[in-house]
Amino acid sequence: MEAKLRTENISKVFPGAGPGRPSVRALEGIDIEAADGQFVSIVGPSGGGKSTLFNILAGLIEPTSGRVYLDGHPAEQLLGRLGYMPQKDLLMPWRSVLDNTTLGLEISGVPRRNARKRALEDFPRFGLTGFENGWPASLSGGMRQRAALLRTFLVGREVMLLDEPFGALDALTRQEMQAWLLEIWHADRKTILFVTHDVEEAVFLSDRVYVLSGRPGRVVLQVDVDIERPRPLSVTTAPQFIELKRQLLEPLLQRMSPAETT
Amino acid sequence: MRIARASVERVILPLALAAAILGGWQLYVALSGINEILLPPPSKVAAALWSDRSLLATDAWVTIREIVYGYLIAVAFGVALATLIHSSRLIERALYPWLVVSQMIPIPAVAPIFVLWTGFDIRPKLMVIALVCFFPIVVNTIDGLRAVDTELLDLLRTLGASRVQRFRLARVPAALPFIFSGLKVSAAFSVLGAVFGEWVGANSGLGYEILVLNNQSATSDMFAVIVLLSVIGIGMFALVASLERLMLPWYYEARRERRDTPRRVVLPQGEAA
Numbered sequence: 001m002e003a004k005l006r007t008e009n010i011s012k013v014f015p016g017a018g019p020g021r022p023s024v025r026a027l028e029g030i031d032i033e034a035a036d037g038q039f040v041s042i043v044g045p046s047g048g049g050k051s052t053l054f055n056i057l058a059g060l061i062e063p064t065s066g067r068v069y070l071d072g073h074p075a076e077q078l079l080g081r082l083g084y085m086p087q088k089d090l091l092m093p094w095r096s097v098l099d100n101t102t103l104g105l106e107i108s109g110v111p112r113r114n115a116r117k118r119a120l121e122d123f124p125r126f127g128l129t130g131f132e133n134g135w136p137a138s139l140s141g142g143m144r145q146r147a148a149l150l151r152t153f154l155v156g157r158e159v160m161l162l163d164e165p166f167g168a169l170d171a172l173t174r175q176e177m178q179a180w181l182l183e184i185w186h187a188d189r190k191t192i193l194f195v196t197h198d199v200e201e202a203v204f205l206s207d208r209v210y211v212l213s214g215r216p217g218r219v220v221l222q223v224d225v226d227i228e229r230p231r232p233l234s235v236t237t238a239p240q241f242i243e244l245k246r247q248l249l250e251p252l253l254q255r256m257s258p259a260e261t262t
Numbered sequence: 263m264r265i266a267r268a269s270v271e272r273v274i275l276p277l278a279l280a281a282a283i284l285g286g287w288q289l290y291v292a293l294s295g296i297n298e299i300l301l302p303p304p305s306k307v308a309a310a311l312w313s314d315r316s317l318l319a320t321d322a323w324v325t326i327r328e329i330v331y332g333y334l335i336a337v338a339f340g341v342a343l344a345t346l347i348h349s350s351r352l353i354e355r356a357l358y359p360w361l362v363v364s365q366m367i368p369i370p371a372v373a374p375i376f377v378l379w380t381g382f383d384i385r386p387k388l389m390v391i392a393l394v395c396f397f398p399i400v401v402n403t404i405d406g407l408r409a410v411d412t413e414l415l416d417l418l419r420t421l422g423a424s425r426v427q428r429f430r431l432a433r434v435p436a437a438l439p440f441i442f443s444g445l446k447v448s449a450a451f452s453v454l455g456a457v458f459g460e461w462v463g464a465n466s467g468l469g470y471e472i473l474v475l476n477n478q479s480a481t482s483d484m485f486a487v488i489v490l491l492s493v494i495g496i497g498m499f500a501l502v503a504s505l506e507r508l509m510l511p512w513y514y515e516a517r518r519e520r521r522d523t524p525r526r527v528v529l530p531q532g533e534a535a
Contacts, residue, residue, distance in 0.1 A: 058420045080422040090414045094435040094512045103431070104421040137516040155421060 002072040004191045005057075005082075005159050006033040010066030011216075012052055025216035026052045030066070032210050032219065034159070037189040041202035041209045043248065049217030050195045051087070054161050057193070058084040070159070083157035083190075087164050089148040091136035097147055098123075098132040104155035119154055125184065126150045142173045146180075153184075159191040166201070175233065178204055182230065199248045203241060204231060211251050220251045302482035311486040317471075322490055324467040328384055328459065329452045329498065332391025336448060339392060340399030341441070347400070348407045365397050370458050377463035387459030387467075394455035395448035399441070406440025407433050439513050442506040449502045453495040468494075 010030040016023045026049040034040040044050050055061045057068060059078030068075045075081060091100045098119060105115035123129050126146045136144060145165050152160055165181075166174045178201060185192060196202050202209045203225055211221040225244060227235060235241055284304045290296075291303040298306065311318070343361075347354045369390060376386035410433050418428045460469030468487050475484045507514060 055416075058416075060416050060419065079419060082420075084417070084420040086413055086417055088411075088413060090411065090417050092414070092432070092435065093516055094438075094510070103418075107418070107421045107423045107427055107431070135512045135515050137512070 003033040003069070004036040004038070004071060005193070006069040006072075007031060007053075007057075008067045008069065010053070010056060010063045010068070012049070012056065012061070013064045027056075027063075028216040028218050030212075030217065030219060032222075034191050034193060034208070036158075037191055038207045039185060039192045039194065039205055041194045041196060041206040042212060043196055043199055043202045043209060043252070044212030044217060045214045045252065046197060048212045048214050050212060051163055053212075053217070054084070054163050054193075054195060057082055057161055081157065081159075083152045083155055083160035085148055085152040085160065085162045085165055087167060089136075089144040091139075091144055091147060091151075093136055095136075096133050097128060097136060097139065100136060101128075101147055101150045101154060103151055108155070115154075119150065122150055122153065125187075127180070140173075141169050142177055145169065145177065149181075149184075153188070153190075157190075159193065161193050161195075163195045164197070165194075167196070174201070179233065181205065186230070199245055199252070200236060203227075203244050203248065204236060209248060211248055213251070221248065223247055299479050299481050302485060306482040307485040307489065310480075310482040311489060314483060314486060318468070318486065318490060321466055321468045321471050321487075322494065325456050325460070325469065325491070326494060328387040328467065329391060329456045329494065331384070332388040332455060332459075333395055333448065333452045333498070335388055336392040336395035336452075337399060337445065340396040340444070340448075341403055343396070344400045344403030344407065347404055361397070361400060364393070367393075369393055369455070370461070373458055373462040376459075382463050382465065386463060387456060390459035391452055391455035394451045394458070398447040398451070399444040402440045402444030402447075403437060406437030409440060410436040438510055442502070442510065445502050446499060446506070449498040450495060452498055453491050457491065 007030055010027055011025075012027040014024040014026055030053060032040070032042070042050055042053070052061070056063050057078060059081065068078060070081065091097075092103070095103070098116060101119045101122075102110075102112070102115035105118065106112065110118075120132065123132065126149070128143060128147055128150065131139060131143065136147065139147060149162070149165065152162075166177050169177060182205060194202070194205060199209075206225050209223045209225060210219050211223075212218065213220045223244060227238075227240060227244075288303045288305060291298065291301055302310075343357075347357055347361075372393075373386065373390050376389045380386050380389075414432050414436075415428055418432055423431065456467070457469035457472070460467040461473060464470040468491055471487050472484055475481075475487065
C-alpha cells in the first residue's frame with residue numbers, strides 16, 4: 001500500500017547568520033513514512049531538527065534537498081496541504097474560544113454561521129462546552145491545547161502535524177490529554193505525525209516511532225509499536241512497553257554520555 | 263466587597279488630595295496677604311467661572327470643535343501613514359527619519375506661517391493640532407503592526423491565509439492596544455495644540471481668551487480658562503480610554519485575570535504547579 005505521507009532523503013542546511021558564521025546542518029537524509037490513519041511519533045533531543053522537519057512538511061520552509069510525497073505523488077506546494085499545530089497554542093486573545101476554533105474555516109471561505117455550527121458540534125468531545133464565548137485567557141493549559149487542536153481538526157486535512165502539543169502541561173493533565181487524543185484519533189482516523197521529546201508518550205500513542213539524533217538530525221532508529229489498541233493507562237507498566245522504551249532510549253542516552261560508547 | 267472598597271479608594275483618595283491642595287491654597291492666599299492678581303484664591307476662580315459662564319461656554323465650544331476635528335485628522339493621517347510605512351521597507355527607510363524631523367519643528371514657530379497660508383479661520387488650528395497629535399499615533403501604530411507573534415503569521419499561512427487576511431486577522435488586532443496607547447497620548451496633547459493654534463491668530467476660543475485676559479491682568483478669569491482647558495483635556499482622554507475599553511474587552515479581561523491570579527512559581531517543564 002502506498003504511504004499517505006513519505007519523505008525521501010530530506011536535508012536542510014540553514015545558511016550562517018552573517019559573513020563568517022558557519023551554516024547549520026539541521027536535517028540530513030530524513031526518510032520517514034506514515035500509512036493512512038497511522039499514528040507516527042518522532043522523538044529526539046531538543047534542537048535536533050524536529051520542528052524544522054515539521055516546518056518543511058507544513059510548507060513554511062523549503063528543504064535544501066529531498067522530496068515529500070503525499071499519496072504517492074511528489075508534493076510541490078505543501079503550504080496548506082497538511083494540518084499543522086505548532087508548539088504554542090497561538091490562540092488569538094482577541095477572539096472568543098469559538099471564533100478561534102473556526103479560524104481555519106473562515107480563512108478558507110466558509111460562511112461564519114456554518115463554520116460556527118460545525119465547530120459547536122465538536123465542542124463536547126473536545127471538552128470545551130461552556131467556554132464558547134469566553135476569551136482564551138480564561139482557559140486552562142489543557143483546554144487551550146484542545147481548542148488549538150480543534151482549530152486544526154476543523155480544517156479537515158487528512159494528515160496532521162502535532163508539534164509537542166502537551167509539552168507545557170503538568171504530568172497528570174498530560175496523561176489525560178494523551179488518552180483523550182487517542183479517543184479523538186480512533187473516531188476520526190486521521191494520519192497523525194507527532195513530535196515529542198518524551199519516549200513514554202511516543203510509545204503510548206504511536207504505531208511507529210522514529211528516533212532522531214542531535215544536530216544534524218538523522219533517523220537513528222525506527223520502531224514499530226505492536227501493542228494492541230485500545231491501550232489502557234496501565235499498559236505503561238507492561239514488560240513489552242518497558243522493553244520498547246528501553247530500545248528507544250538507548251540511542252538518546254548514548255548521545256548524552258559519550259564516555260560509555262567507547 | 264474588596265472590589266467596592268478598591269473603587270472607593272480610587273475615587274475618594276484623589277478627591278481628598280485635591281480638596282487638601284485647594285484648601286491649602288485658599289488658606290495661603292488668605293494668610294500670606296499675597297496680591298490676588300498674582301495668585302487668586304480658588305474661591306475667586308470658581309466665582310469667575312460662574313460669572314463668565316456664557317462667554318466661556320461660547321469660547322469652549324470653539325476650542326472643542328478645533329480639538330475634535332484636528333484630532334480626527336491626526337488619527338486618520340497617522341494610521342494611514344503608519345500602514346503605508348509598514349507596507350514597504352523602502353517607504354519606511356525614506357519616510358521615517360523625516361517623521362522624526364517633523365517633531366523637531368518648534369510648532370509655536372510655524373503656527374504663524376499656517377495663519378499666513380490659510381488666514382484666521384479654523385484651518386491653521388487644525389494643522390497645529392494635527393501636527394502635535396499625529397506623531398504618537400504613527401509611532402505606536404507602526405510598533406503595534408510589528409508586535410504580532412511571527413509564529414501566528416506562520417500558522418495563518420498554513421491555514422491558507424493571504425497577505426491581506428494575515429494583516430486583517432492578526433496584525434491589526436494585535437496592533438490595537440498599541441494604537442490606543444498612541445491615541446491616549448495624543449488626546450492629552452490635543453489641547454496644547456489648540457492653545458498654540460489660537461495664540462497666533464484667532465478671535466475666539468479659550469486660548470485666545472487667555473491672551474485677552476492676560477492683557478487685562480484678569481488672573482482669576484485666566485485660571486478659570488485653564489480649569490476649562492484641563493477639563494476638556496481630561497474629557498478627551500476619558501473618551502478615548504472608554505472607547506478602548508469598549509473595543510478591546512479581551513485586553514482588559516486578560517489584564518484583570520493576570521492581576522487576580524496569585525503569582526505562580528515556575529517549575530521545570532512537566533512539573534508546573
